[in-house]
Amino acid sequence: MGRFLSNLYGxxxxxxxxxxACVVPAIAAGNAVPSVGREETVRIESxxxxxxxxxxVKRDGEIxxxxxxxxxxxxxxxxxxxxxxxxxxxxxxxxxxxxxxxxSGRLSEGSASRSLCEVDxxxxxxxxxxxxxxxxxxxxxxxxxxxxxxxxxxxxxxxLVAGYPNNGEDNGRFRVAKSDGPASPPPRSAVSTCEGYGLxxxxxxxxxxxxxGVWTENGALVGIHGRREETRRGVTQDGxxxxxxxxxxxxxxxxxxxxxxxxxxxxxxxxxxSSGVNASSLDTRDLIARARTIVNKIAVGQKEDSELxxxxxxxxxxxQSDQQQPLIPxxxxxxxxxxxxxxxxxxxxxxxxxxANEAIxxxxxxxxxxxxxxERIRAHIHALRGNPAKAIIDIDQRLSKAPGDVxxxxxxxxxxxxxxxxxxxxxxxxxxxRLSPKDLGVxxxxxxxxxxxxxxxxxxxxxxxxxxxxxxQKLFSDSNSEGDLKAxxxxxxxxxxxxxxx
Numbered sequence: 001m002g003r004f005l006s007n008l009y010g011x012x013x014x015x016x017x018x019x020x021a022c023v024v025p026a027i028a029a030g031n032a033v034p035s036v037g038r039e040e041t042v043r044i045e046s047x048x049x050x051x052x053x054x055x056x057v058k059r060d061g062e063i064x065x066x067x068x069x070x071x072x073x074x075x076x077x078x079x080x081x082x083x084x085x086x087x088x089x090x091x092x093x094x095x096x097x098x099x100x101x102x103x104s105g106r107l108s109e110g111s112a113s114r115s116l117c118e119v120d121x122x123x124x125x126x127x128x129x130x131x132x133x134x135x136x137x138x139x140x141x142x143x144x145x146x147x148x149x150x151x152x153x154x155x156x157x158x159x160l161v162a163g164y165p166n167n168g169e170d171n172g173r174f175r176v177a178k179s180d181g182p183a184s185p186p187p188r189s190a191v192s193t194c195e196g197y198g199l200x201x202x203x204x205x206x207x208x209x210x211x212x213g214v215w216t217e218n219g220a221l222v223g224i225h226g227r228r229e230e231t232r233r234g235v236t237q238d239g240x241x242x243x244x245x246x247x248x249x250x251x252x253x254x255x256x257x258x259x260x261x262x263x264x265x266x267x268x269x270x271x272x273x274s275s276g277v278n279a280s281s282l283d284t285r286d287l288i289a290r291a292r293t294i295v296n297k298i299a300v301g302q303k304e305d306s307e308l309x310x311x312x313x314x315x316x317x318x319x320q321s322d323q324q325q326p327l328i329p330x331x332x333x334x335x336x337x338x339x340x341x342x343x344x345x346x347x348x349x350x351x352x353x354x355x356a357n358e359a360i361x362x363x364x365x366x367x368x369x370x371x372x373x374x375e376r377i378r379a380h381i382h383a384l385r386g387n388p389a390k391a392i393i394d395i396d397q398r399l400s401k402a403p404g405d406v407x408x409x410x411x412x413x414x415x416x417x418x419x420x421x422x423x424x425x426x427x428x429x430x431x432x433x434r435l436s437p438k439d440l441g442v443x444x445x446x447x448x449x450x451x452x453x454x455x456x457x458x459x460x461x462x463x464x465x466x467x468x469x470x471x472x473q474k475l476f477s478d479s480n481s482e483g484d485l486k487a488x489x490x491x492x493x494x495x496x497x498x499x500x501x502x
Contacts, residue, residue, distance in 0.1 A: 163212025
């Protein structure tokens with residue numbers, strides 16, 4: 001059986017490990033998603049560009065100010081001359097004049113470098129800019145303003161992402177997506193990120209929700225959503241594909257915007273009363289953020305042992321600062337897993353296991369409501385050590401606390417697959433399919449199991465349905481997801497050709 005490579009951002013940093021399907025997990029049936037931001041959220045429509053979202057953050061008489069992601073305005077951003085129209089919650093359209101559009105200037109260089117964006121894969125020339133824009137429109141109507149604003153500076157906070165998807169059944173309809181697990185607190189300084197994207201979470205976001213608000217469950221605006229990072233698919237040395245897993249999303253924390261000298265005209269000079277974008281020293285969150293960016297760089301092909309050692313150095317420094325934070329040993333554990341992937345040195349897995357055990361022990365002390373997410377790391381280690389049966393015990397611990405975790409169900413299906421228990425793998429994937437019926441990863445994995453079991457017709461039927469979903473998503477895809485969808489389509493065709501579907 002193929003060695004299973006899992007994305008574990010939900011428990012750690014969001015590795016760039018290859019996966020075929022990257023539709024994020026859906027919320028389990030019966031878990032109601034609170035409605036936040038409906039009246040404060042606008043849909044942004046511009047000539048020649050896919051629609052996006054924005055949040056009304058200020059009112060001054062008849063002048064309203066909207067905060068959004070700059071890339072929603074298109075490749076030319078604030079230099080564009082095409083018309084921009086906002087649609088408010090009452091369905092009315094409002095035009096935005098060219099001189100009522102503001103984007104961020106360059107941040108203070110500080111300790112930032114363009115490589116932070118190269119690490120994240122964007123390679124953007126605006127590496128030292130916040131991917132934010134401020135728009136103004138005039139209306140005599142009364143619209144709600146996101147006056148309750150806050151920040152995420154601790155672990156355990158779930159978030160809600162609100163916006164207007166521009167694809168599928170939800171095209172143009174307001175949606176709120178709840179995070180699957182808590183968000184990861186952002187680094188203190190924006191210069192420790194690429195274009196300000198320091199707030200991470202797993203949520204069922206879609207194209208068109210970029211620029212929409214990220215909210216706490218009590219209705220405080222804490223960030224502007226803007227990216228959906230896809231994981232990539234792992235293939236074993238013998239060419240056998242493993243089953244797939246999830247993806248995650250990012251936002252720009254509201255604190256980075258507030259730290260600008262003049263947030264309303266996006267002047268990137270640093271406010272003398274704020275340490276937000278020109279921090280001279282790194283705190284624990286900054287150290288973690290630096291470690292994550294290096295891991296993302298490794299994930300896109302630059303696999304250097306020295307870089308993994310730098311990750312471990314940064315995380316050990318963070319551990320010295322905060323010895324009670326379970327996330328830090330969890331990240332160190334994953335760095336050793338990645339190092340093992342380069343050298344196949346079994347002693348590295350022993351070190352990974354020790355740190356995973358530490359993360360689990362700390363987590364149980366950290367919170368009485370610990371949900372078993374770090375057991376996913378330990379399960380992965382057991383599988384790499386050739387003991388998928390033991391991995392299933394750990395993943396069942398996670399699922400006992402979070403039965404709606406589709407990514408954990410995918411993990412469990414992989415472990416059954418490694419054991420040769422195709423019936424167990426299929427049963428688990430059917431559960432995941434009921435929770436997330438349009439998850440491409442689940443559909444493709446079901447086809448792989450059918451094919452392995454010798455049921456070619458069923459495999460081809462499942463993959464044909466997955467192909468239809470891909471084609472539907474391509475009709476409404478943005479520039480960020482177009483390449484990923486094409487890669488999925490090519491991979492799917494290779495599977496279909498391999499078993500004779502075509």
